[in-house]
Amino acid sequence: MIDETMEWPLRLSADQAHINAQLDDLFARHDAPAERLDAAMRYAVVGNGKRLRAVLVYAAGRALGGDDEDLDPAAVAIELIHAYSLVHDDLPAMDDDDLRRGQPTVHKAFDEATAILAGDALQTLAFETLAEAAPPRLAAMIRILAQAAGRDGMAGGQALDLYAVGESLDVAALAEIHRYKTGALIRAAVLLGGLTAVAESDPRLLALDRYATAIGLAFQIHDDVLDVIGDTHTLGKAAGADAARDKPTYPALLGLDGAQDRARALLDEALEALAPLGEAAAPLAGLARYMIEREY
Template identity: 50%
Template sequence: MHLAQTLAPYEGSLGDAMRYACHGGKRLRAFLVLEGARLHAVPTAPALDAAAAIEAIHAYSLVHDDLPSMDDDDLRRGLPTVHVKWDEATGILVGDALQSHAFALLAGMELSEARRLSLISGMAQAAGGDGMVLGQALDIAAETAEAPLTLDQIKRLQAKKTGALFEWSATAGAVMAGADPAPLASYAHALGLAFQIADDILDVEGDEAQTGKRVQKDVEAGKATFVSLMGLEAARSAAQSLVKEACDALRPYGADAENLRQAARFVISRQG
């Protein structure tokens, strides 16, 4: 994969740990970038750089999310987490390095300066203190809050923690082409929420061997989730409605967007 090639120059245990952190996974965010790029006839080189960049950001977020001071997980993608295989300091540094690597990839893309800057600023917002990082902060705060989160609060949290990077991924192709990103932004909003509901369902029903991470964590912690607040069947129904909403948003692209429709359906049928 292109991301692995871009990580090849990194040396020593840091480089090894960076490549380890980026191994495996569903590559859903990269897929969204590449499909959006295909819909807008974006050349292969910048599309691959954008796809690699979002996967580097996603991998960084997982490495930091797994740290003892955060979610304290010992299993990711069916393997020991980075801080378990190496140590906590390496986990922190790997996340830092992957984040900066992502922005370097975007800065070096074969695109006009204006479009590169748009992708970079969009990534900074989606991944930073008003996006993914804020979502993580809200999630941590919820663990010690006196009252469990409401459904609206969970939706806001997940729109930041998960949804912001989904939106960047889905709209990157339109941004690279200078096209209207609105239809793909609507698709991504529904897709991201469906993805998180499916994650909450997997935490209740999933098998650790298939998910590649610990299950029943939220249940054991008494954490408010879509499932705990809505019930299992209502959550499942909500996810299905969101997939329909995501698919409907793709009407402007006609049959050319069938791969994205299939991705939306996959999100709620996956076992891991």
């Protein structure tokens, strides 16, 4: 059994503060030609995000012996991709949300055209950041990040999610949507962290992959649950939005108890996957538990 000590919450807070500083520095050192666009990008990135994807990069990399300085570019890149996805997801043509992380969404704070451009620019900045750092396995890392963000990952999942509104889906079909829309980027975060430290042939990456696949789905199931039981102030976004849009969710299909049971089963799968990594994976175990216990 992996010892989940109380040290990991402190590490979580430290990593969140560290990645926030990295993101602040990224924008501070660049003189952008379009000030309004740069302001929208900064607005989308610098704020009250949980930074879980970046924290996963650090935790996975450290578990395989990686150094924090080497992990920074991948952590920044994953947060930029995540921010871009939120900017575009919130647009009127997508989920049409007015609130994100407790503040007006980018298209509300600025305008729709600027929000579209900000999302586009954040996506390309992610790959620029990774390429400039030139880690040893850069090609593999770019491939993983691109696949996770594109038609075979997050964008494909968002499309499936949009097309599923008002439709009757079974649990398997909903799991497929979640694995693409949310799980793909979480998996990429874990694998990018691992690849910063070791070669693609290292068998421990398979353990990380199994872990990431399980927590990616568990994370989204818990999001579905929070949309039902949470409140707008705590969530930082509109509660009850899924039901209002007639979107298929795990609570709608399995009930609240059934959805929570499924998330816990996935947690068990994730913890089992970490066994080959021993105590080095304790922070990853703590993060997995946090995924299904968080309040927002």
